[in-house]
Amino acid sequence: MTSLLLDEMFSGAIADQLRAKGHDVIAVVADPALVGLSDDQILAHATETGRALVTANIKDFMPLDARYRAANQTHAGLILVSTKTFHQDRNFTPAITSALSALIDKPGQIQRGRVLFLPHR
Numbered sequence: 001m002t003s004l005l006l007d008e009m010f011s012g013a014i015a016d017q018l019r020a021k022g023h024d025v026i027a028v029v030a031d032p033a034l035v036g037l038s039d040d041q042i043l044a045h046a047t048e049t050g051r052a053l054v055t056a057n058i059k060d061f062m063p064l065d066a067r068y069r070a071a072n073q074t075h076a077g078l079i080l081v082s083t084k085t086f087h088q089d090r091n092f093t094p095a096i097t098s099a100l101s102a103l104i105d106k107p108g109q110i111q112r113g114r115v116l117f118l119p120h121r
Contacts, residue, residue, distance in 0.1 A: 002110045004079070005046040007055035008035065010096065017097045023104050026051070040064055043075055052077030052110045054100065054118070056086075065115050074113040079103070081118045095120065 003024040006015055015027035028034045034045065039060045046053040055061050058080050068075050079100075086095050099118050103109050109116070 005051040
């Protein structure tokens with residue numbers, strides 16, 4: 001089963017809706033121990049707990065991915081959400097929830113060390 005950690009820009013409602021569908025998803029905003037951690041600490045936590053990280057913070061996480069690769073380290077996966085693909089309007093939460101659910105339901109899409117952009121459904 002694929003486990004996800006939603007970065008702080010995502011509502012806890014997305015995690016709640018995905019858990020209601022049987023997926024193992026937690027949100028940074030719902031865990032006081034994670035709120036306010038730096039990007040590298042969030043990625044390290046996701047890696048340690050075997051969770052692929054979902055983030056829209058592409059400009060900061062691509063260099064972190066490169067650092068992991070340079071150090072021969074492997075994170076649990078990075079799922080990048082482009083705000084050009086997913087507009088931050090009233091449809092944002094349902095669109096992200098639907099797209100993540102579809103991605104999780106396709107075996108082999110999310111892999112350790114892999115970076116992928118979340119496709120819009």
